[in-house]
Amino acid sequence: MSSSEPLRRNRDFVLLWSGSAFSITGSTASTVAVPLLVLAVTGSAAAAGLAGFVALLPLLVLPVPAGVLVDRCDRKRLMLWCDVVRGLNAASIVLALALGRLTLPQILAVGVVEGSLSVLHDLAAHAAVPNLVPDSRLTEALSLAEARERGATMLGTPLGGLLFGLARALPFLFDAVSYLVSVVTLLLIRKDFQRPSAVDHEQPREPVLPQLAAGFAWLWRQPFLRTATLAVAGSNLLFRALFLAVLVFSRTLGASPAAVGLLLGVAGAGGLLGSLAASWCQRRLRLRTLVVGANWVWALLALGIALTRDLYLLGALYALMWFVGPIWNVAVATQQLRTTPDHLQGRVLGAGALLSGGALPLGSLAGGLLLQYAGTATTLAVLAGWMVLLAAAVTLAGAVRTPPAPEPPHTIPTHPDLEVSQ
Structure with a gap:
């Protein structure tokens, strides 16, 4: 093609x-x-x-x-x-x-x-x-x-x-x-679904532990992807806790169960629109701009959610957070797939999924404890502060300020039937 x-x-x-x-x-x-x-x-x-x-x-x-x-x-x-x-x-x-x-x-x-x-x-x-x-x-x-x-x-x-x-x-x-x-x-x-020789890249009797660790080891040697993965883990803590906090906060503002369902539906629509816009954004914005900008947008939106007392504005701010998520995901995933050797793709993806996905249950637990013992207003303020600190850390990270240049064509996973173009 x-x-x-x-x-x-x-x-x-x-x-x-x-x-x-x-x-x-x-x-x-x-x-x-x-x-x-x-x-x-x-x-x-x-x-x-x-x-x-x-x-x-x-x-x-x-x-x-x-x-x-x-x-x-x-x-x-x-x-x-x-x-x-x-x-x-x-x-x-x-x-x-x-x-x-x-x-x-x-x-x-x-x-x-x-x-x-x-x-x-x-x-x-x-x-x-x-x-x-x-x-x-x-x-x-x-x-x-x-x-x-x-x-x-x-x-x-x-x-x-x-x-x-x-x-x-x-x-x-x-x-x-x-x-x-x-x-x-x-x-x-x-x-x-993989390069013809990809399965043969490793010794068939290689010990199990080095195979399991290979994805983490490769990911850790890539400064930009390492920083991005840790940033995803940090933001996932926020998003999971914020999901629970928004549910509780919307009920506090007088939303009925049906209205809460509508709010979440609007947020889902925001995520869908963000998915469709992700390719357009990446063609027009630099990788650094997308990565740093997404974190600051999330931080500002989290601050807005903590300060608002209007249900409609709450829904709009939360939907915008969902809109930005796919744009970040596509930008980072494109960089990861382009730079990872094909015979390591599964393990690198698995390592990233464990680090980022493992933050979800922790965020849910943290959100529940904060809501239980600190109250809704304090929980939202803590989450907003956390996102501001995370955005600042991403901005100051040297690996993000100077993301890696595009890989030479011969290092990008290819298939003989595909015409690869930079």
Whole structure:
């Protein structure tokens, strides 16, 4: 494919994008339905919370070992098996409901399998993108991937509740079918998901620990990516705590549950618009400007949220925070994919996911404790102060002030069928 042709004419990328869109929509619908199903089966809110915890646990423990598999195995084959097993996994809920044999242990097991294979599938899909699109279209591809994920999540969330209201098994049946669609689209893709020799770059009997540490070691030697990853971890602490604080604050301002849902829906729309704008922003702004500017915009918006007492302004400020997120994500992800050797992509992605994603439960815990013992106003002030300090640290970081120059063409992951253009 010529680098000048639009991505909509890139058959393989369109297949990957559309198949993933179906599977994300299906998995979101079933994720929303799980706590409703647990409550219906057990009547226990604690059991519903446990189901959510075990489903998220793989995000904390699996990114790094999953990255090793993504680098050492055929990525397309891994994704196919993940979709097949996840489809059967969701179908097991449908079968158990039909037979009247569904139990809490089965729901928990299904959650663990779904969460674990989703980590592996998502890392493989992300690492495959540079091998399916020309380098000049990489930013656009990542922007569309962000939009796909946010749009599918926005669609899947209400759909899960709607389907569950019609019949308890429907969200899980839809999830199983969505994985079947993804399998078909993957089988139709012609290009390889990694360089032909990528799997052979390492010794087959290399010890396990060096393989697990390779992503962290490479990431730590890249000053810009190291700083960006730590900044993401710091900001994720804020965002997770702020999510809970905004919910509590909006209720304090008199918002009904329906209004809170609308506020979150507007925020999700802001994230979707930011995804669509990310490619445009990166074409017109320097990497340093995007990275530093995003942190200061978040800091100013967090200060605005702490100071406002108007519900509509609160919703607008929070939606703007969501708008900026994808622009940051695409800018940093483009730099990471362009500079990481193809045979290390999975492990570097896994290391970054562990560092940034590991901050989410800590942020949730910190937000809950602050709200409980310090109150809403103090919590919002602390979070705003934290974001200002983080923005200042990013601004002063030498690695961000002088980001790395673009890599020479021969170091960028390529595929023989792709025309790479700087």
